[in-house]
Amino acid sequence: MKAITAQPYEPDFSLSENMIQSIFRDAKPFGHHEDPHNLNLGFGFIYYAMARALRPKHILIIGSGYGFSVICFALAVRDNGSGQLTFIDPSYSLLRDGPLKTIGGRGTWDDPEKVKAHWRKFGVEGIVTHYQMTSEALFADYKKKKLPKIDLAFIDGSHTYEDVKKDFVNVVRVSRKNSYVFLHDTNIYFRELLHHAGVKSWLKVIAGAKEAFQIVDFPFASGVALIRVLDPKAWEQLA
Numbered sequence: 001m002k003a004i005t006a007q008p009y010e011p012d013f014s015l016s017e018n019m020i021q022s023i024f025r026d027a028k029p030f031g032h033h034e035d036p037h038n039l040n041l042g043f044g045f046i047y048y049a050m051a052r053a054l055r056p057k058h059i060l061i062i063g064s065g066y067g068f069s070v071i072c073f074a075l076a077v078r079d080n081g082s083g084q085l086t087f088i089d090p091s092y093s094l095l096r097d098g099p100l101k102t103i104g105g106r107g108t109w110d111d112p113e114k115v116k117a118h119w120r121k122f123g124v125e126g127i128v129t130h131y132q133m134t135s136e137a138l139f140a141d142y143k144k145k146k147l148p149k150i151d152l153a154f155i156d157g158s159h160t161y162e163d164v165k166k167d168f169v170n171v172v173r174v175s176r177k178n179s180y181v182f183l184h185d186t187n188i189y190f191r192e193l194l195h196h197a198g199v200k201s202w203l204k205v206i207a208g209a210k211e212a213f214q215i216v217d218f219p220f221a222s223g224v225a226l227i228r229v230l231d232p233k234a235w236e237q238l239a
């Protein structure tokens with residue numbers, strides 16, 4: 001009888017030149033301070049590096065046009081050799097649903113087979129689980145779906161002040177202590193001025209809760225902020 005041997009773990013580093021080219025081609029980053037001409041993923045390198053350095057068991061991502069954030073985080077999970085990623089996006093489209101629902105949405109996540117094929121291009125189909133629903137609907141069902149607590153989150157769904165606030169509070173509610181949360185689009189000045197977006201305004205509110213959160217903002221391109229959650233119970237004061 002043939003002996004059954006465990007598969008040896010083979011370390012991998014995903015960010016080859018080819019991989020970065022396909023990220024630019026198929027995951028189409030926008031507003032992440034990226035530059036395709038010199039293969040610079042901009043904030044994408046931060047997303048990948050954070051997930052490598054922190055080794056999160058569970059990453060949750062809310063909203064993505066073509067999956068740039070999802071791919072950067074998922075490749076890190078793949079290279080870590082463990083972890084899972086939950087991606088929530090109802091697949092709104094600017095043309096179909098209008099600018100009050102989404103600016104960057106293109107209906108990319110309509111068809112579950114195409115969505116799986118998209119992840120397969122990057123070798124992360126076993127890591128990412130997509131829920132085609134709003135974040136509000138998913139959080140209402142979080143326990144029932146038996147989703148684990150969050151170690152690292154990325155919020156880039158609806159950008160209205162009320163929705164960003166809801167997403168942030170809900171994420172913190174189901175996060176571990178010392179988890180980290182990214183908020184994308186902290187630097188979209190005109191949309192904030194027109195009250196079409198409220199990410200920066202929300203960031204100012206949480207900056208006041210110094211016992212609960214540590215914040216660093218990167219106000220380049222569309223901007224991204226990184227928040228360390230010191231006290232997950234803080235959501236009770238924010239809600």
Ligand SMILES: C[S@@+](CC[C@H](N)C(=O)[O-])C[C@H]1O[C@@H](n2cnc3c(N)ncnc32)[C@H](O)[C@@H]1O
Binds near residue numbers: 105136158163222
């Ligand atoms: C493309 S991303 C963000 C694009 C860009 N950063 C911007 O400024 O709008 C927006 C995505 O969020 C999704 N989205 C919109 N509302 C959402 C919600 N309530 N829950 C989860 N995702 C949502 C849309 O379907 C879309 O794919």
